[in-house]
Amino acid sequence: MALASPSVIAAAVVGMVAVVVLYDGWRVTQGRSQVGRLGRLSSGGFAWQADAGRELIRNGSQLVTLGVMMALPWILFERSGTPIWWLLLFDGLLALHCIWLVLPKRYAITRTHLFVDGFEHAWESLRWAGWKGGERIVLQRRGWWLFAPLPLGGQPDDLVEVAARLEALFDGDWDEFCAELGLDEAE
Numbered sequence: 001m002a003l004a005s006p007s008v009i010a011a012a013v014v015g016m017v018a019v020v021v022l023y024d025g026w027r028v029t030q031g032r033s034q035v036g037r038l039g040r041l042s043s044g045g046f047a048w049q050a051d052a053g054r055e056l057i058r059n060g061s062q063l064v065t066l067g068v069m070m071a072l073p074w075i076l077f078e079r080s081g082t083p084i085w086w087l088l089l090f091d092g093l094l095a096l097h098c099i100w101l102v103l104p105k106r107y108a109i110t111r112t113h114l115f116v117d118g119f120e121h122a123w124e125s126l127r128w129a130g131w132k133g134g135e136r137i138v139l140q141r142r143g144w145w146l147f148a149p150l151p152l153g154g155q156p157d158d159l160v161e162v163a164a165r166l167e168a169l170f171d172g173d174w175d176e177f178c179a180e181l182g183l184d185e186a187e
Helices: 006-034 052-058 060-080 084-102 156-171 174-180
Strands: 046-050 105-109 113-116 119-122 126-128 137-141 149-152
Touching: 006 084, 006 105, 006 113, 046 052, 046 156, 052 060, 052 084, 060 084, 105 156, 113 149, 126 156, 137 156, 156 174
Parallel strands: none
Antiparallel strands: 046 105, 105 113, 113 119, 126 137, 137 149
């Protein structure tokens, strides 16, 4: 059985990476239209924005991982016979993904969903272990163990607002929380 040529394998890998990077980039650009208004929402929710510096803090571990992914193929490329332009294209796509990660983003939390990176997450799919202050809040996606953290970035004052809502949501006290805010109807 003959092995596929390095160019065929490289084309498949670069093709898959391109699909993921371009889709993620498109979703990130949707975040601004998905979360139109910032601040406290009438339903008790909250919408906020993080600048590039906060996004850098939020996605630091992902950026390091992408850097490693960019460097590792260079160790093996001569041995594998892969043309160098495939590696340059691969690294270019991952560099573009790094840019997506540090772009300013908008977030929103409501009674039913979390809006982050252009995606909408139902609370049933997320876990929260609390927040003790710091530069970001980290939720976990259910069923992924430690492999899919969902960090939330923002200014410290915004994260305090978010943490209060997360606590109310996960403790089952959303209606009481909304009542404390003086809202008649809890969505």
